[in-house]
Each structure stands twice: as C-alpha cells, then as structure tokens.
Amino acid sequence: MTSIREISEPSLQVVGRRIPRVDAGERVTGRAIYCADLMRPGMITGHIKRSPHAHARILAIDTSKAAALKGVLAVVTAQDFPVVAPGTIIPFGETGADAWVSALTVIARDRVLWRGHAVAAVAATDPYIAAKAVDLIEVSYEVLPALMDIETATAPDAAVMFPEHKPKGFDAANPAPRNVGGRTLIERGDTAAALATAAVIAEVHTITDTAHQGYIEPQACVAEAEATGFVTIWASTQGAFQAEIQTAVLLGLPQSQLKVIPLETGGAFGGKITVHVEPIAARLAQKCGRPVKIVTSREETFAGGSGPAAAARIAMKIAADATGKLTAIDGRYVLDSGGIPGTPTTLLMQASAAPYQCANLRLDGWEIVTNKPRTEAYRGPGGIQAAFALEQAMDEIALKLDLDPLELRRRNAAVTGSMMPIGTPFPTIAFTAIADRIAAHPCWREPLAAGHLPRGRGLAFGYWRGTSMTSAAHVTIAGDGRPMVTMGAVDISGTRTAMAQVAAEEFGLGVADVHVAMGDTKSVGYSDAAAGSRVGRTMAAAVSYACKDALDQLRARAAQRLQCPLSELAYAGGVFRAGAATISLFDLMRATLTEGAIVGRGVSTKLPLGVETAAHVCDVEVDPETGQVTILRYTAFQDVGRALNPPAVEGQIEGSVSQGIGWALTEGFDYAADGRLRNASMLDYRMPTALDLPTINCVLIETPVPDVPYGVRGVAEVPIVPVAACVGNAIRRAIGVRMTHMPMTPERIVMALRAAATEPVPARA
Amino acid sequence: MQELHYSRPTTVADAVVALARPDARVLAGGTDLIVQVRENRRQVAHVIDLKRIPELNAITRQADGGWRIGAAASVGRLGRDAAFAAEHHALLDSARLIGSLQIQNRASLGGNVCNAAPSADAVPLLICLGARGVVAGPGGRRTLPIVEIATGPGRSSLAAAEILVAIVVPAQTGRWAAKYLRFTPRREMDIAIAGVGVWLQLDQQSAITGAAITLASVAPTPLVAAAAQTLLVGERLSPKLIAAAAQSAADEARPISDTRGSADYRRQLVAVLTRRALEACAGELGIHGT
Incomplete structure (x- = not known):
C-alpha cells in the first residue's frame, strides 16, 4: 500500500502530536455548562405528556384542568404547531431531510405511533407542578393494534400505519407488503448462477434487537422568546444549524427570528440530529413569555423520548470457490424503522459487501414501520448489524474450507481501484495493509493459551463509507497576532482540540496561542451536523482554508510594512521575513489592527471520499x-488517514468497541406485545461497566486521503462495525455454536448450546 | 416528588413513636428508600432516620461468640471490623455485592433484609447462618428468624410501627464454611438473575452435620431449599451428592420469567450455582476431589 501524504510527516509540528483536550479541565471539574446546568432569569420548567399506548387514534385532548392549575403558565399540543406535509425537504448533508419526520417525532398529531410519543406539554413554575399538570391532561384514545415487530407489521392482515405512504418500486401489479417504508436493491452480475455453481456456500440469518445509543445526557434544552419575537435555544445537539432549521419549520418561524446556541453535549452518537424537545420548549416559551427548560429523564429517553437504533433481520448468503475466492454475496436486509418511515438502508447494505471483491452481488434492503419509537442514527448506522451477518458468514466459509480466517479475507479484500458495491472504483483503501499488520501482531501470531473454560479467537473486518457534507470556519486575528477560530460545527468529540492543532500548525504557533470556539447559528457559516465521522476531516479542511486565507491577508500587510514584493516574503513560526527584515504577527497586528479586521474564511464541501476500514481481533472465554x-x-486495527490527535482517535476506537461489546453481549430493548418497554432503565438495559470490558488495544495505520488537507479520514464510526461479529466469531470458535441473535446474552448462549446438544452433529464442526 | 417530614430520633423508643404516624418509613442507608421516593414508587410522609441511634449502629461480638449487628450499620463499617471480616468473610463477600463501594458505605444489612427484595444478596447467607432479627415495636421487643421477615417482593412481616433493631448471627461451631454465588449478566451494577447461599458444617470425620441452602431471585422471597438440605445432612461430600443437591435446589426454585431472565434459565443457574457453592465450601473445608 502506497502512502500518499500531502504534507510530509517531518514538517508537522502540532498536528499528529498527542495533546490533552483543550476542554479537559472544565469537563472533569464539572465547570463545563450543559443544558441542564443553564439558568436564565425567570426560567420555568417544561414537562412532556406521553402516550401510554403504542398505537392509537387521539380522539380528544382536554388540557383545561392542567391549564387551570396554579403555577402552570403554558400548555401545548400538536394544535399549537403548523402542519408539516410529508416531503417538506430541508437541507441536510448530501441528501436533505424531511421535516415531516421531525414534526411527527416531536409531537403526535391525530395518532400516537409509539408508546412514549409526546402528545402535549406544559410549562410550570416548578417541576412538581409541571409533573402534576401533565397528569391532569386528559387524552382520549381509540386504541389500535400495536405492531411490535417486523413479522406482525408485514403480516397480510396487519393494520396499515401510513396508508398514504407509497414506497418507490412498487405499483398495482407489484404491490408492496404492508407497512413497507422503502426498498433498495443493489445488483451486479448473476448471483443466482454463482450460487448454483459455488464450491461452498455459507448462510447466516441474524436478528438484532433495538438498541439505544446510551448517551449520558438525555435530551435537554432551554428556550427563550424575547418580546420582539426573537427566539433563542440553548441545545444539546449534534448540529446547531440542523436544530435551527427543523425548529424554524416546525414553529413556522423565519430563521432570522431564531438562534440556536450549542452547549456542551453529553454524548449523542447519532441520536441528537433530529430535534425532540427544542420546538416544544420554544413554543411554550413563546406562549408564556418566560424561558423554559426541558430536561428529559432517563426513562423518558429510553421509552419513547428519543430515537434508538434500528432492529434488523438479515439473511446473508455468500458463496466461494474451492480456493475461498468469493463468487456471490446475496443479502436480504429488513430494518425496523419504528414509528415513522425513512430509515436509510443503503449504507448498511454497502457495509455488508464492501470489504471484499465479488463479481456477483444481490443486496436487497427493506425498511418496515412498526409501533416502536422512530429509529435514529447510531454510530455507523447499520454497520454493526451488517458486519454481524457478513463476517460471521465469512467465518463459516473459513471453517468449511479449513482456511485461516485472515488469509481468506486477504484473498478477497477490496483494494484501491477494485469495484465498490455501488459500481465505482474504490479510492485508497487499506484492507491489505491492515491484514499485514494483523499477521505480524502478537494478538494474531501468539496462539491462544488454553484455559479452564472454552476459549476462542475471533476476527472481523469492518467497512464504513464515510461522508463529507459541509463545514465552515472563520479566523480572525487578535491585536496581539493570535488567531481566533470560530467553527460552525458542534464539538462532540474533541473537535476544538483538533482544530486548535490545525490552526496552530497552519500559523506555525503553539496550541496555547490559538483560540477555538463553537459558533452559534447567528455568528458563523452553515455547517452540517457532527455526524458521519465527518467533522474532524471537513472542519480540519475548513480551518486550514480559513487560516490560509487569513495568512494571505496578513502577508499583504507584512509585505507593505517590510516594503518588499510578496514573492520575497517568507513566513514561519509567527514571523514574516524578507531578507534580513522581519516582522512578527504581534508587531504586525499591533501596527495594523485599526486598518481593518483580518477575517479568513474557510468552507469545505464534497471532499474526496475517504473510506474507513478496520479489523478487530479478540479472544474470549465462555462459561457454557x-x-x-x-x-x-x-x-x-484501523486506517485513520492521519490522526490529528492520536489519543482522541484512540478514545473514539475505545468508545466504539465498548458500545459494540455492549450491543454484542447485553444491550437490547425488550418490548412487550402492547408496546411497553420492559427494560427502560440503566439497571435493566445493560450497558457494560468497566468490569465487563477488556483493555482495548488500538493499532493506528495512517493512509492519508489524497487531496484532503492532512489526509484525514473519519475515525469514529468504523470501529463499532466489526465488534459484534468479532465477538460472535470468537464465541463460535470457543463453543462450536454460531450465535445469530444480538445481543448474545448469557441466556441466549445457554439456550443455543442446549439446542445444539439435541441436534444431530453436522459432518464438519 | 412528594413533600415529606424528616426526623432523627436518638433512641429506639422515640423511633417507634415516630414510626406510628401514617406513611412513615425508616431511613438507614436510604439506598433503596430514596430511590423509591424519587421514582414515585413509594408514598412517604415521614422519614425516620435511624442512624443517630447508637444501638442500631453497634457491631458487637457477644459473649457466646455470636455477632450482633446494628440494623443501620453500613456494610462498609462491617467490612472494616477485622474480627468480623475474618470469621464471616463469606457473608461479607455477599454484602459487598450490594451496589458500589459508595453505596456500601451507606447501605445496611438491616435495610437489605427489610427492603425484602427477592434478589437481596446479603440475605441468603444470613438465613443459612441461622441469623435472627431483633424487632422493637409499641408492644416491646421480639426476635424472629431472618427467613420470616420477607413475605413477598417489598413486603415484610414487621408490623407498621416495628423496626428492625439488630441482626444476631449465632456463634458458628465446628468445621464450617459458607459461600454465596450469584449470576448477573453484567459484572457490576446489576441484580442477580439467580443467587445461591450455602452453609455446610462437618464433623471430624467429614460427615455433614449441618447444611443450609437459600436461593435468591427465584421466588417471591429468599427461598430455603429444604429438600436439598435434607439430602446433604448425614452424608459425605461427593460429586454425586453435590449434583443431587444442586438438582434438588433447582427443582425447589419457583422462578418467574421476566426481562431479566426466563424461569428455565434461572433454574439452570440455581443448579450450577448450588454445585459451585458447595464445591467452594468443600474446598475451604479441605475436602478435595468433589
């Protein structure tokens, strides 16, 4: 693998160095301000009334008793918000988003679509009155059948949740099954023929339960309406601009009358792109004229107040010739979108085929609506489910052909220029470099020592396409020559630190000489949300461009001061130099600040694709x-392009693996047939503790993306992709049983072992 | 959230009087009560804090070699009593499964008993060790076996104005060992899907002279596996005997299926944990090859 580096390593002074986060001190001392911490003069509490039914028609809402309660200052229902029609597309990333989905997510109109769906809200002078007022709101429902899983929702006699919704690709001659939100088919070659002539076929059918992102901070915001009509929202969000545009449409408010200020975010992982509480708090604030704070509880967040990750069923069939060369990948994917259609399937489908070269593909993706909370993104959305199916099927091929699992993957791995599932050639892709590193690493080279209990070693590859979207930053120069960066993106992952490194690098200064701030939606240019592992790379580009722009302006001033042509002017380490004459940034700005501000602008958009690749190896012990x-x-192991700040990248990997292990082994929502969530607490929704997690060793491989400043790749999604498959493969190698239902809980393992003990033993293990 | 009154009596008599008010609840560590009140799971008008009553905080070795543990004494304090820890390390180990270190510095054994959760980790071994509760009420004092306190999830046999003053663990004689094992899908911050407490007493010839097995999380209350106990007494430990007792305990369990685990799985866990706890006791008593 050729490493292409735009900037050669030795010239980098700050980028790539291991530095502590610039916000570490305020975070660990509790001084960082989150929404729940924010106090505003006259602020009161908002509280949301939620549906006790999974599916019901709202016949009437009587808020009179709640409104009459002393201390209640405002009450809202869907009637207080304009109707947003399906297909109200608002800008977001490369595809746009439908504001109808946001509107329906925020508050139910006419029908409740899941248990915990918001139906009304109050604002009151204290939280106890607010809670009491919510109880006084009377809602009459006509209860409808609850569709709690894919089978029930697609049954021929199932109630149809969205009769008006017409998924593409179906017509009268070829009608869609019930409650299909959408279907996507990716086909290449002749999969049926390849399967018919294959030397070996592996088939794995997986089930993945709904899981939650598990961010520490539940949905929260503060909204304030001025007498002029101007509304300010302090938000816990992945994208201030996304929150603003959704809220503006949902309130029918011009964006000139609305400002979103992002505060520190206590985790998001995809769950804080769609607004949940912001429009409600804003409307309550408008109605009563007082600032309104809404902080949802953990139970609310789990049970209907936020969007978890989609449950999925995948039937994966792969074929190979006798040497292990893949000849067909045939996947059928059914995603459980929850209560509103629109869950994207294509990224999952690509992740389930992209790691390998294969001439024949048939990837058939479906999304189904059910009466669970509408699902939202979760760290590489769909990737972990995709790999759980594909990589366990690969392990089956390795077992059937008695091939080393790493060698099997190396023989098939996608390489630079080979074909992506969507039919275009891969840009630089590092799977073979990763395979080389694994082969040489003790975690693979050293045999697994026998233990008291059965042990096994698993391997899985992971792929995530990565994205770009758009980011904006500007840089101004202080009167002492120090750069001040304002970025349009929210910092959910150490972005301020990494951008301070980029700006310091561009100016040849130290990190302490640079100030980086998150802008609000009225102080900086549009940036897409911190989502899709994109902010690090596109904001690094934007900051780099903004710094270069500012330096060009400074250069002109310096040339004038030093009375030399631009071409004779050199710049390094904060000093302009022309022959023997020099002027520092400090002196330059002291002399010229009042001649006008320096404003460097940087916008990055549609950067070259930087695909994300990873492979994980784990050893497990199973108590049968x-x-x-x-x-x-x-x-x-992961190709990170270039690690701007290696500990931050390792933190992303460690966090991803921890979340992946949680979902792999213990995390899954348990819905009753009536829609009740049985494990809506941190006690029963079992996220792993420190004692459940191993030391996570990170091996960073740097294959920079060509033509991208610093060659940065997205790093925060692909490390969750292989985890469940890696653990599943290790379990299979330990106990001889293939676990296909995620989470692979202790009980499911015991039951699978029991079932295997009563089954006839197959010819080959 | 509810409005509530708080009082902090310094004598048992005052506490009993205070407790006679409607919707009064005692507070020791508060690790169950405060959570229940905050989550609106329990209606409380008066909170009677017992931590200022000396008798409820005393941990004393009695003349006969038994231990008297004040009902409000924290698990943390109990663990720091070196003599108690040396003699009752198994009981202490089970109490140290409750919550985290911070929780253990508040939570009491008495609270674990009176909260009456079927999953209470410290209770099975208290029952196995033959512990008794000293209860004070308007009518004076009485003692009763710990096993008689819980009557169902969250329900106890104590009368409305009665408080648990102390737990008395009788002197243990002869060659004895105890072990509590539980299973949780997560290693910490979790509730037992099944738990098994075992106590064994042997004579000098290694015949079993006493056996106690109490199960957690597989019935509405901690459950004594009486048939399994009977199987053991008078016999010598062997793999066959242990397997029979484990199977008996599993048969005696009366688990339900819920989000934490199915009845079928809980029964299997009872068998596994009973066997492992018996093996651990055998190992501690120097009986090998079981």
Whole structure:
C-alpha cells in the first residue's frame, strides 16, 4: 500500500502530536455548562405528556384542568404547531431531510405511533407542578393494534400505519407488503448462477434487537422568546444549524427570528440530529413569555423520548470457490424503522459487501414501520448489524474450507481501484495493509493459551463509507497576532482540540496561542451536523482554508510594512521575513489592527471520499453453564488517514468497541406485545461497566486521503462495525455454536448450546 | 416528588413513636428508600432516620461468640471490623455485592433484609447462618428468624410501627464454611438473575452435620431449599451428592420469567450455582476431589 501524504510527516509540528483536550479541565471539574446546568432569569420548567399506548387514534385532548392549575403558565399540543406535509425537504448533508419526520417525532398529531410519543406539554413554575399538570391532561384514545415487530407489521392482515405512504418500486401489479417504508436493491452480475455453481456456500440469518445509543445526557434544552419575537435555544445537539432549521419549520418561524446556541453535549452518537424537545420548549416559551427548560429523564429517553437504533433481520448468503475466492454475496436486509418511515438502508447494505471483491452481488434492503419509537442514527448506522451477518458468514466459509480466517479475507479484500458495491472504483483503501499488520501482531501470531473454560479467537473486518457534507470556519486575528477560530460545527468529540492543532500548525504557533470556539447559528457559516465521522476531516479542511486565507491577508500587510514584493516574503513560526527584515504577527497586528479586521474564511464541501476500514481481533472465554462471555483480549486495527490527535482517535476506537461489546453481549430493548418497554432503565438495559470490558488495544495505520488537507479520514464510526461479529466469531470458535441473535446474552448462549446438544452433529464442526 | 417530614430520633423508643404516624418509613442507608421516593414508587410522609441511634449502629461480638449487628450499620463499617471480616468473610463477600463501594458505605444489612427484595444478596447467607432479627415495636421487643421477615417482593412481616433493631448471627461451631454465588449478566451494577447461599458444617470425620441452602431471585422471597438440605445432612461430600443437591435446589426454585431472565434459565443457574457453592465450601473445608 502506497502512502500518499500531502504534507510530509517531518514538517508537522502540532498536528499528529498527542495533546490533552483543550476542554479537559472544565469537563472533569464539572465547570463545563450543559443544558441542564443553564439558568436564565425567570426560567420555568417544561414537562412532556406521553402516550401510554403504542398505537392509537387521539380522539380528544382536554388540557383545561392542567391549564387551570396554579403555577402552570403554558400548555401545548400538536394544535399549537403548523402542519408539516410529508416531503417538506430541508437541507441536510448530501441528501436533505424531511421535516415531516421531525414534526411527527416531536409531537403526535391525530395518532400516537409509539408508546412514549409526546402528545402535549406544559410549562410550570416548578417541576412538581409541571409533573402534576401533565397528569391532569386528559387524552382520549381509540386504541389500535400495536405492531411490535417486523413479522406482525408485514403480516397480510396487519393494520396499515401510513396508508398514504407509497414506497418507490412498487405499483398495482407489484404491490408492496404492508407497512413497507422503502426498498433498495443493489445488483451486479448473476448471483443466482454463482450460487448454483459455488464450491461452498455459507448462510447466516441474524436478528438484532433495538438498541439505544446510551448517551449520558438525555435530551435537554432551554428556550427563550424575547418580546420582539426573537427566539433563542440553548441545545444539546449534534448540529446547531440542523436544530435551527427543523425548529424554524416546525414553529413556522423565519430563521432570522431564531438562534440556536450549542452547549456542551453529553454524548449523542447519532441520536441528537433530529430535534425532540427544542420546538416544544420554544413554543411554550413563546406562549408564556418566560424561558423554559426541558430536561428529559432517563426513562423518558429510553421509552419513547428519543430515537434508538434500528432492529434488523438479515439473511446473508455468500458463496466461494474451492480456493475461498468469493463468487456471490446475496443479502436480504429488513430494518425496523419504528414509528415513522425513512430509515436509510443503503449504507448498511454497502457495509455488508464492501470489504471484499465479488463479481456477483444481490443486496436487497427493506425498511418496515412498526409501533416502536422512530429509529435514529447510531454510530455507523447499520454497520454493526451488517458486519454481524457478513463476517460471521465469512467465518463459516473459513471453517468449511479449513482456511485461516485472515488469509481468506486477504484473498478477497477490496483494494484501491477494485469495484465498490455501488459500481465505482474504490479510492485508497487499506484492507491489505491492515491484514499485514494483523499477521505480524502478537494478538494474531501468539496462539491462544488454553484455559479452564472454552476459549476462542475471533476476527472481523469492518467497512464504513464515510461522508463529507459541509463545514465552515472563520479566523480572525487578535491585536496581539493570535488567531481566533470560530467553527460552525458542534464539538462532540474533541473537535476544538483538533482544530486548535490545525490552526496552530497552519500559523506555525503553539496550541496555547490559538483560540477555538463553537459558533452559534447567528455568528458563523452553515455547517452540517457532527455526524458521519465527518467533522474532524471537513472542519480540519475548513480551518486550514480559513487560516490560509487569513495568512494571505496578513502577508499583504507584512509585505507593505517590510516594503518588499510578496514573492520575497517568507513566513514561519509567527514571523514574516524578507531578507534580513522581519516582522512578527504581534508587531504586525499591533501596527495594523485599526486598518481593518483580518477575517479568513474557510468552507469545505464534497471532499474526496475517504473510506474507513478496520479489523478487530479478540479472544474470549465462555462459561457454557451460565453463558457468560469474558473478553480476554481485544485489538482494533484501523486506517485513520492521519490522526490529528492520536489519543482522541484512540478514545473514539475505545468508545466504539465498548458500545459494540455492549450491543454484542447485553444491550437490547425488550418490548412487550402492547408496546411497553420492559427494560427502560440503566439497571435493566445493560450497558457494560468497566468490569465487563477488556483493555482495548488500538493499532493506528495512517493512509492519508489524497487531496484532503492532512489526509484525514473519519475515525469514529468504523470501529463499532466489526465488534459484534468479532465477538460472535470468537464465541463460535470457543463453543462450536454460531450465535445469530444480538445481543448474545448469557441466556441466549445457554439456550443455543442446549439446542445444539439435541441436534444431530453436522459432518464438519 | 412528594413533600415529606424528616426526623432523627436518638433512641429506639422515640423511633417507634415516630414510626406510628401514617406513611412513615425508616431511613438507614436510604439506598433503596430514596430511590423509591424519587421514582414515585413509594408514598412517604415521614422519614425516620435511624442512624443517630447508637444501638442500631453497634457491631458487637457477644459473649457466646455470636455477632450482633446494628440494623443501620453500613456494610462498609462491617467490612472494616477485622474480627468480623475474618470469621464471616463469606457473608461479607455477599454484602459487598450490594451496589458500589459508595453505596456500601451507606447501605445496611438491616435495610437489605427489610427492603425484602427477592434478589437481596446479603440475605441468603444470613438465613443459612441461622441469623435472627431483633424487632422493637409499641408492644416491646421480639426476635424472629431472618427467613420470616420477607413475605413477598417489598413486603415484610414487621408490623407498621416495628423496626428492625439488630441482626444476631449465632456463634458458628465446628468445621464450617459458607459461600454465596450469584449470576448477573453484567459484572457490576446489576441484580442477580439467580443467587445461591450455602452453609455446610462437618464433623471430624467429614460427615455433614449441618447444611443450609437459600436461593435468591427465584421466588417471591429468599427461598430455603429444604429438600436439598435434607439430602446433604448425614452424608459425605461427593460429586454425586453435590449434583443431587444442586438438582434438588433447582427443582425447589419457583422462578418467574421476566426481562431479566426466563424461569428455565434461572433454574439452570440455581443448579450450577448450588454445585459451585458447595464445591467452594468443600474446598475451604479441605475436602478435595468433589
């Protein structure tokens, strides 16, 4: 693998260095301000009334008793918001987004679509009155059948949730099954013929339960309406501009009358792109003239007040010739979108085929609406489900052909220039470099020592397409020559630190000489949300461009001061130089600040694609009597393009693996047939504790993306992709049973072992 | 959220009087009560804090070699009593499964008993060790076996104005060992899907002279596996005997299926944990090859 580096390593002084986060001190001392911390003069509490039914028609809402309660200052229902029609497309990323989805997510209109769906809200002078007022709101419902899983929702006699919704690709001659939100088919070659002539076929059918992103900070905001009509929202969001445009449409408010100020975000992972509470708080604030704070509880967040990740069923069939060369990938994907159609399937489908070269593909993706909370993104949305199917099927091929699992993957790995599932050639892709590193690493080279209990080693590859979208930053120069960066993106992952490194690098200064701030929606240019592992790379580009723009303006001034032509002017380390004459940034700005501000502008958009690749290796021990899995060793290999700040990248990998292990082994929502969530607490929704997690070893491989400043790749999504498959493969190698239902809980392992013990033993293990 | 009154009596008599008011609840560590009140799961008008009553905080070795543990004494304090820890490390280990270190510095054994959760981790071994509760009420004092306190999830046999003053763990004689094992899908911050407490007493010839097995999380209350106990007494430990007792305990369990685990799985866990706890006791008593 050729490494193409736009800037050669030795010239980098700050980028790539291991530095502590610029916001670490305020975070760990509790001084950082989150929405729940914010106090405004006269502020009161908002509280949301939620549906006790999974699916019901709203016949009437009587808010009179609540409104009459002393201390209640405002009450809202869907009637207080304009109707937003389906297909109200608002700008977001490369595809746009439908504001109808946001509107229906925020508050139910005419029908409730899941248990916990908001139906009304109050604002009151204290939280106790607000809670009491919510109880006084009387809603009469006509309860409709609850469709709690894919089978029920697609049954021929199922109630149809969205009769007006017409998914593409179906017509009268070829009608869609019930409650289909959409279907996508990617086909290449002749999969049926390849399957018919294959030397070996592996088939794995997986089920993945709904899981939650598990961010520490639940949905929260503060909204304030001025007498002029101007509304300010302090938000916990991945994208201030996304929050603003959704809220503006949902309130029918011009964007000139609305400002969103992003505060610190206590985790998001995809769940804080769609607004949940902001329009409600804003409308309450408008109605009563007082600032309104809404902080949802953990139970609300789990049970209907936020969007979890989609459950999925995948039937994966792959074929190979006798040497292990893949000849067909045939996948059928059914995603559970929850209560509103629109869950994208294509990224998942690509992730389930992209790691390998294969001439024949048939990827058939479906999304189904059910009466669960509408699903939202979760860290590489769909990637972990995709790999759970594909990589376990690959392991089956390795077992059937008695091939080394790494060698099997190396023989098939996608390489630069080979064909992506969507039919275009891959840009630089590092799977073979990763395979080389694994082969040489002790985690693979050293044999797994025998233990008291069965042990196994698993391997899985992971792929994520990555995205770009758009980012904006501007740089001004202070009167002492120091650069001040304002960025349009929210910092959910150490972005301020990384951007301080980029700006320091561009100016040849130290990180401490640079100030980086998150702008609000009225102080900086439009940037897409911090989503899709994009902010690090596109904001680095925007900051780099903005710094270069500012330096060009400074250069002109310096040339004038030093009375030399521009071409004779050199710049390094904060000093302009022309022959023996020099002027520092400090002196330049002291002399010229009042001649006009320096404003450097940077906008990056549609950067070259930087695909994300990873491979994980883990060793597990399984107690066959209790089903408990202990992860003994975990090593994550990843092409990061270039690590702007390696500890931050390792943190993303460690966090991803931790979340992946949680979903792999213990995290899954347990819905009753009536829509009640049985495990709506941190006690029963079992996210792993420190004791459940191994030391996570990170191996960073740097293959920069050509023509992208610093060659940065997205790093925060692909590390969750291989985790469940890697653990599943290790479990299979330990106990001989293929676990296909995620989470692979101890009970499911015990039951699978029991079932295997009563089945006839197959010819080959 | 509810409005509530708080009082902090310094004698048992005052506490009993205070407790006679409607919707009064005692507060020791508060690790169950405060959470229940905050989550609106329990209606409380008066909170009677017991931590200022000396008798409820005392941990004393009695003349006969038994231990008297004040009902409000924290698990953390109990663990720092070196003599108690040396003698009752198994009981202490089970109490140290409750919450985190911070929680253990508040949570009391008495609270674990009176909260009456079927999953209470410290209760099975208290029952196995033959512990008794000293209860004070308007009519004076009485003692009763710990096993008689819980009557269902969150319900106890104590009368409305009665408080648990102390837990008395009788002196243990002869060769004995105890072990509590539980299973949780997560290693910490979790509730047992099944738990098994075992106590064994042997004579000098290694015949079993006493056996106690109490199960957690597989019935509405901690459950004594009486048939399994009977199987053991008078016998010598062997893999066959242990397997029979484990199976008996599993048969005696009366688990439900819920989001934490199915009845079927809980029963299997009871068998596994009973066997492992018996093996651990055997190992501690120097009986090998079981």
